[in-house]
Amino acid sequence: MGAVMHRDRKKLIIVCGLPGAGKTTLAKQLEAKLGAVRFCPDEWMSDLLLDLYDEERRSKIEALQWKLAQQLLTLGLIVIIEWGTWAREERDNLRLSAHSLGAKTELYYLSAPLDVLFNRITNRGMESPSIKKEELKHWMEIFEAPDEDEMALFDYAVYMPQEILK
Secondary structure, three states, rough: HHHHHHHOOOEEEEEEOOOOOHHHHHHHHHHHOOOOOOEEHHHHHHHHHOOOOOHHHHHHHHHHHHHHHHHHHHOOOOEEEEOOOOOOHHHHHHHHHHHHHOOOEEEEEEOOOOOHHHHHHHHOOOOOOOOHHHHHHHHHHOOOOOHHHOOOOOOOOEEEEEHOOO
8 A cells, every 4th residue: 555655756856956056955855855765976975985076986876876766766756866967968868767657757956156156165075176166167157057948848847046045
């Protein structure tokens, strides 16, 4: 009987944004509120003592997380992907895969101005070596922010500017 109840909850939540935007804060709140399973590659990499900037290992961890996430969605659970998902193509692939499993999809897009992002990153002191402001500025330029057309493809989508997550 419990599995039937879970099927109604089958959902993929994508938390999208640049470093310092508040993804982890929001994802942890959603995880606790919804009883979801949250996937964050930074946490896995940190626990495994891996370099957060090792893109090859990050990609492998995200692939493993997505494999597990799909199994959990199949079981009718709520899954939160907290990868940043900077590219539209990546978000599309996650959304379409989740829909193919019969899951609803939600997108939370978080953003903040450069100075706010940089101050948050500096204050948390998690990255080693630290992120330079120029790097962050470059990342802002290559980040593909979800537009209204993309957001309309999700069952639920919301844009959350920095003021919301103080």
